[in-house]
Amino acid sequence: xxxxxxxxxxxxxxxxxxxxxxxxxxxxxxxxxxxxxxxxxxxxxxxxxxxxxxxxxxxxxxxxxxxxxxxxxxxxxxxxxxxxxxxxxxxxxxxxxxxxxxxxxxxxxxxxxxxxxxxxxxxxxxxxxxxxxxxxxxxxxxxxxxxxxxxxxxxxxxxxxxxxxxxxxxxxxxxxxxxxxxxxxxxxxxxxxxxxxxxxxxxxxxxxxxxxxxxxxxxxxxxxxxxxxxxxxxxxxxxxxxxxxxxxxxxxxxxxxxxxxxxxxxxxxxxxxxxxxxxxxxxxxxxxxxxxxxxxxxxxxxxxxxxxxxxxxxx
Numbered sequence: 001x002x003x004x005x006x007x008x009x010x011x012x013x014x015x016x017x018x019x020x021x022x023x024x025x026x027x028x029x030x031x032x033x034x035x036x037x038x039x040x041x042x043x044x045x046x047x048x049x050x051x052x053x054x055x056x057x058x059x060x061x062x063x064x065x066x067x068x069x070x071x072x073x074x075x076x077x078x079x080x081x082x083x084x085x086x087x088x089x090x091x092x093x094x095x096x097x098x099x100x101x102x103x104x105x106x107x108x109x110x111x112x113x114x115x116x117x118x119x120x121x122x123x124x125x126x127x128x129x130x131x132x133x134x135x136x137x138x139x140x141x142x143x144x145x146x147x148x149x150x151x152x153x154x155x156x157x158x159x160x161x162x163x164x165x166x167x168x169x170x171x172x173x174x175x176x177x178x179x180x181x182x183x184x185x186x187x188x189x190x191x192x193x194x195x196x197x198x199x200x201x202x203x204x205x206x207x208x209x210x211x212x213x214x215x216x217x218x219x220x221x222x223x224x225x226x227x228x229x230x231x232x233x234x235x236x237x238x239x240x241x242x243x244x245x246x247x248x249x250x251x252x253x254x255x256x257x258x259x260x261x262x263x264x265x266x267x268x269x270x271x272x273x274x275x276x277x278x279x280x281x282x283x284x285x286x287x288x289x290x291x292x293x294x295x296x297x298x299x300x301x302x303x304x305x306x307x308x309x310x311x312x313x314x315x
Contacts, residue, residue, distance in 0.1 A: 002030030003309060004080040004108075006073050006099050009092035010038040014291035015115065018298050019086055020065075020266075021246035025306045026082075027063040033077070035068035037095060075102040082109045082309045085133075089118050089147050093129040100136045112137035113305050116145045116292045139308045143301045145292035154288055156281065157188045157224035159216060159235035160198070166230045166252070167191055167198040173274040174209060175202055181282075182208060184289060188224065190216050223296040225288055226281065228252065231269075243267050246302065247295045248284040252277060 003026040005019050019034050026032045068077060073095060083103040085096050103110045112133055122130070134140050160167040167189060174187045186208055191198050193213045200209045212220070216238070221227070227242040229235040231254040239249035243266040250268045251257075257269040257276065261283070270280040291298070 002026075002081045003032045004035065004068075004072075004077070004083045004103075005032065006035040006037070006068075006083065006085045006096070007091075008037055008073060008085065008087070008095040008099060009090060011036065011086075011088070011091075012290060013286045014288065014298070015086060015088050017246045017248075017266075017286075018115065018302060021244070021299065021302050022084065022086075022305060023065045024244050025302065026309060027065065029310060030081075031063055031066065033066040033068045033072065033080070035072045035077075035099075037070045037073050037092070073099045073102075075099075079106050080108050082111060084111045084113060084305060084309060085137075086113045086115060087130075087133075088115045093126055093133065097129055097133055097136070100133055104136060109309075110137045110139075111305065111308055112140045113301070114140065114142045115298070115301065116143055116147055118147075141301070141305050141308055143297070145297055145301075147292050149292045150290050152289075152294075153184060153186055154225040154285070154294065155186050155188060155223065156226040156228060157190065157216070157220065159227065159229040159238060160189060160191050160195075161234055162192045162195060163230055163233060164191075164195060164197050166233075167195075169252075169272070169274065169277075170228065171198075171200060171202075171209070173277045174205055176274050177278065179204075186210070188212055188220070190214075190220075222299060223294065225295045226250065226284060228277070228281070231255075239267055240265055246298055248286070248288065250277065250280045250284050 005022050007015060007019055023032045023034050085099055087096060100110055158170040160170065170189055174182065182205060189209065189211045191211065191213060198211060200211060221238060221242065226248040227239045228250045229239045231251045236251060239251055243249045250270050252270045253272045254269040257271045260269060262268050268280040268284040270276040
């Protein structure tokens with residue numbers, strides 16, 4: 001085992017998605033285990049939504065991503081070269097401290113990631129635990145997000161290309177949202193430059209719908225919280241990659257959408273109608289609005305952690 005990612009405590013879904021992104025990147029240098037000491041916490045569940053699986057699957061590099069449980073965090077596991085402990089506001093610092101001590105005793109490189117700035121009032125024992133953890137770690141990577149930043153607007157990018165019918169379906173879906181739901185979203189609708197038939201002529205979502213011409217840039221894909229594309233079209237692969245990097249994704253028109261709610265890699269499947277898209281959009285976003293800051297900020301934090309971990313592996 002070359003790398004280990006530990007989530008001490010009952011992690012929110014956005015923390016679990018972030019850990020999966022870390023694991024995907026770390027498999028470029030060898031085998032990775034993600035340790036979920038408790039089942040991931042979900043704030044809401046929809047009909048047909050599956051529970052957390054026991055297998056995380058394979059990475060894009062071909063390496064399997066091994067799952068671990070509480071016993072692995074306590075030390076019943078193989079030795080790793082790098083151990084990353086991910087902390088958030090509700091993490092179990094005592095369990096993290098034990099896992100950190102085990103890593104140091106095994107002479108593993110210990111990287112502590114603080115995903116958000118904890119601006120809540122903490123008791124003095126918890127403040128001491130967090131301080132000891134920072135002193136114990138070889139490297140500490142801190143995020144700039146604050147829990148108070150949660151609840152802000154999120155971006156959904158619909159990749160249409162030259163599919164005018166799909167673009168109109170996306171506009172119809174967003175127009176049909178309740179005002180309360182639509183207030184949380186900004187819709188970016190991507191079409192090819194030569195498409196002139198697509199425009200937003202309504203008034204309910206004025207300022208919430210932006211139509212973009214041309215191919216989507218890497219920056220646009222990276223900064224969008226949810227990607228939506230038609231099954232079997234040119235942008236399907238972008239949706240799968242977005243989910244593997246900590247985002248959310250929906251494929252519309254997948255033949256199995258009537259009986260299967262979700263792909264093995266976490267992509268949600270929708271039928272070719274507005275009602276199905278609305279349900280899967282809500283399901284795919286999960287606790288997206290409880291996450292402090294947009295997905296782009298979490299991806300940038302993951303990049304910082306990966307650079308530190310890869311430097312330790314190369315040493």
